[in-house]
Amino acid sequence: MSVRESTSTRLEVDLANGGDTGILPVAPPVRRRRSSVGARVEIAVLVGPALIVFLGFVIFPVVMAAYYGFFSWQGYGPPTDFVGFRNYITILQDPTFQEALTHNGIIVVLSLVLQGPVAILLALLLNRKLRGQSLIRVLIFVPYVISEVVVGTGWSLMLQSNGAVNGLLEKVGLGSFSQDWLSNPDIAIWTLMVIITWKYVGFAVILFLAGLQGIPEELPEAAAIDGASFWQIQRHITLPLLAPTLRIWAFLSIIGALQLFDLVYIIWGQYISSTAGTSTMATYLVANGRNAGNYGYGNAVAVVLFLISLIVALIYQRFVLSRDTEGAITEKGTKK
Amino acid sequence: MTALTTPAVALPPATPPAPIKTSRRWGTPVAYVVAVLVIGLMLAPVLFIIIGGFRTNAQITTDPSGLPSVWNIGNYLDVLTGGTFWRLVGNSLIAGLATTLGVVLLGLMASYVLARYKFRGRGILYAMFAAGLMFPMTVAITPLYLVVKNLGLMNSLGGVILPQIAFALPTTIIILVPFLKAIPDEIQEAAFIDGCSRLGFFWRMIVPLAMPGVITVGILAFIASWNSYLLPLFILNNDAVFTLPLGVQSFASQYSVDTAKVLAFTSLSMIPALVFFALFERRIVGGLTGAVKG
Numbered sequence: 210m211s212v213r214e215s216t217s218t219r220l221e222v223d224l225a226n227g228g229d230t231g232i233l234p235v236a237p238p239v240r241r242r243r244s245s246v247g248a249r250v251e252i253a254v255l256v257g258p259a260l261i262v263f264l265g266f267v268i269f270p271v272v273m274a275a276y277y278g279f280f281s282w283q284g285y286g287p288p289t290d291f292v293g294f295r296n297y298i299t300i301l302q303d304p305t306f307q308e309a310l311t312h313n314g315i316i317v318v319l320s321l322v323l324q325g326p327v328a329i330l331l332a333l334l335l336n337r338k339l340r341g342q343s344l345i346r347v348l349i350f351v352p353y354v355i356s357e358v359v360v361g362t363g364w365s366l367m368l369q370s371n372g373a374v375n376g377l378l379e380k381v382g383l384g385s386f387s388q389d390w391l392s393n394p395d396i397a398i399w400t401l402m403v404i405i406t407w408k409y410v411g412f413a414v415i416l417f418l419a420g421l422q423g424i425p426e427e428l429p430e431a432a433a434i435d436g437a438s439f440w441q442i443q444r445h446i447t448l449p450l451l452a453p454t455l456r457i458w459a460f461l462s463i464i465g466a467l468q469l470f471d472l473v474y475i476i477w478g479q480y481i482s483s484t485a486g487t488s489t490m491a492t493y494l495v496a497n498g499r500n501a502g503n504y505g506y507g508n509a510v511a512v513v514l515f516l517i518s519l520i521v522a523l524i525y526q527r528f529v530l531s532r533d534t535e536g537a538i539t540e541k542g543t544k545k
Numbered sequence: 546m547t548a549l550t551t552p553a554v555a556l557p558p559a560t561p562p563a564p565i566k567t568s569r570r571w572g573t574p575v576a577y578v579v580a581v582l583v584i585g586l587m588l589a590p591v592l593f594i595i596i597g598g599f600r601t602n603a604q605i606t607t608d609p610s611g612l613p614s615v616w617n618i619g620n621y622l623d624v625l626t627g628g629t630f631w632r633l634v635g636n637s638l639i640a641g642l643a644t645t646l647g648v649v650l651l652g653l654m655a656s657y658v659l660a661r662y663k664f665r666g667r668g669i670l671y672a673m674f675a676a677g678l679m680f681p682m683t684v685a686i687t688p689l690y691l692v693v694k695n696l697g698l699m700n701s702l703g704g705v706i707l708p709q710i711a712f713a714l715p716t717t718i719i720i721l722v723p724f725l726k727a728i729p730d731e732i733q734e735a736a737f738i739d740g741c742s743r744l745g746f747f748w749r750m751i752v753p754l755a756m757p758g759v760i761t762v763g764i765l766a767f768i769a770s771w772n773s774y775l776l777p778l779f780i781l782n783n784d785a786v787f788t789l790p791l792g793v794q795s796f797a798s799q800y801s802v803d804t805a806k807v808l809a810f811t812s813l814s815m816i817p818a819l820v821f822f823a824l825f826e827r828r829i830v831g832g833l834t835g836a837v838k839g
Contacts, residue, residue, distance in 0.1 A: 269688070363594040
């Protein structure tokens with residue numbers, strides 16, 4: 210290891226620097242002071258670039274969205290026509306938005322209900338020693354890796370009224386079940402749920418498998434010795450130990466469902482999605498904001514979407530994630 | 546994991562686990578059947594797209610769910626020999642690689658500070674980056690578009706790359722910080738005793754030790770960039786700078802009557818991400834394990 214190249218002065222500074230490591234518990238005050246300046250420079254140099262990019266392209270636009278939301282503004286020149294909360298009132302009273310919000314709610318619930326149990330069962334089954342396990346994992350993850358545009362294009366071709374799905378149904382003698390899968394408002398949201406489940410269940414499985422592999426083998430083995438059956442072991446040992454992973458997954462799923470955009474926009478487009486009953490807050494945002502040229506209004510929608518996500522996230526954090534005093538992604542002792 | 550209630554099963558004192566081997570085998574055939582079924586369901590739509598590309602439009606119209614009667618590679622050859630596809634791949638590659646490089650570099654540096662320096666405001670800094678998870682690009686898309694426009698980056702890949710780096714930072718930092726925290730202090734002390742500076746320690750020890758996490762976040766960033774749709778939709782309005790998702794969509798609407806060609810184009814465009822994932826699958830799963838275990 211060629212770590213000895215550094216000069217001796219550097220060494221002293223760094224040792225004083227690393228006071229928390231307990232090497233030099235009592236450093237001379239002057240030295241300490243200089244070193245803490247050095248540490249600050251290091252911190253600034255290391256965090257600076259990330260911070261600038263993050264502030265410039267995430268925080269600043271978000272803050273500006275909140276600001277523009279108070280204006281009636283077509284995007285030309287600086288916004289001047291201050292309208293207070295009028296955009297927000299219009300949004301909340303707009304039945305089209307209420308529908309979109311309802312759809313988001315349905316998608317949140319159905320995503321959890323459909324993907325969760327399926328993914329848990331698959332992960333439990335795949336967690337055992339199987340030949341070709343890594344191949345199976347890759348293949349289950351395939352839909353997650355494929356882009357939304359490809360998924361959307363492929364599925365919309367398959368689901369056309371003269372597409373492959375109806376063709377297949379006819380072939381196996383179930384022609385009476387063939388449907389206008391995409392534009393029938395009674396069915397479209399279920400079609401969307403099938404596509405969402407198909408696309409994202411692999412992610413849940415991989416996440417759960419990762420969680421399962423963190424469970425020490427001794428526990429199920431001990432239970433097996435005590436005569437517990439396979440499903441008893443899963444129910445009473447594996448699932449409780451998997452709970453932190455489940456809670457994180459549910460969180461990611463909820464947030465993702467609230468912000469769903471790509472799939473709906475690609476398959477249904479901005480106009481059909483609302484008549485087919487698959488519009489979401491995000492497609493409403495793009496359709497009524499940028500596409501309609503109402504930048505102020507669009508930003509107000511963005512703020513509403515954000516606030517709803519935030520409230521849901523905070524509630525979830527408070528009542529569900531807080532159970533993991535030390536769990537998954539949440540840091541111990543770090544109040545996020 | 547320590548916080549979890551231990552299941553109400555008394556652990557017998559160190560019994561050799563030899564006899565269990567047989568009981569672990571239980572149900573394996575079921576697992577295989579389920580696995581095959583699930584994989585069939587997962588792959589069917591993908592196969593439809595790939596196989597459809599080998600058919601002709603006449604075949605697709607008369608029998609939308611059939612196999613090609615004659616495997617016809619003309620659609621694929623057309624796409625591969627036309628310039629459009631390769632230009633899109635090139636643009637997506639540039640955007641993906643630049644995003645990945647930027648995210649890894651900036652994310653690693655920031656995570657190192659957050660994981661291993663003690664200073665006032667560290668908690669707030671971490672919380673701020675973590676809070677970035679709450680801001681999806683959708684929320685900020687209009688002002689983001691204006692920022693990019695004011696920077697003169699409209700219709701250039703840079704206008705896609707910079708925001709993508711910014712929005713990938715929260716995930717990256719959240720995954721990397723535990724990795725860097727897990728590196729034992731003893732290694733750091735030993736390195737310092739040997740005369741290694743903090744920055745030297747960063748390059749010589751942290752970067753290699755954090756490699757599994759780095760590869761994971763790199764791959765996630767690359768795939769996210771490769772598949773990204775909303776941002777390019779706003780920023781790129783010019784065919785010449787289109788990335789693959791935009792290209793696929795415009796191709797699909799431009800050739801909407803030529804279904805077979807659209808399918809060929811679509812299936813070719815998903816290959817790179819699939820290859821990339823297949824190569825690094827172990828790393829991705831490993832990285833997720835690290836992140837989940839905290």
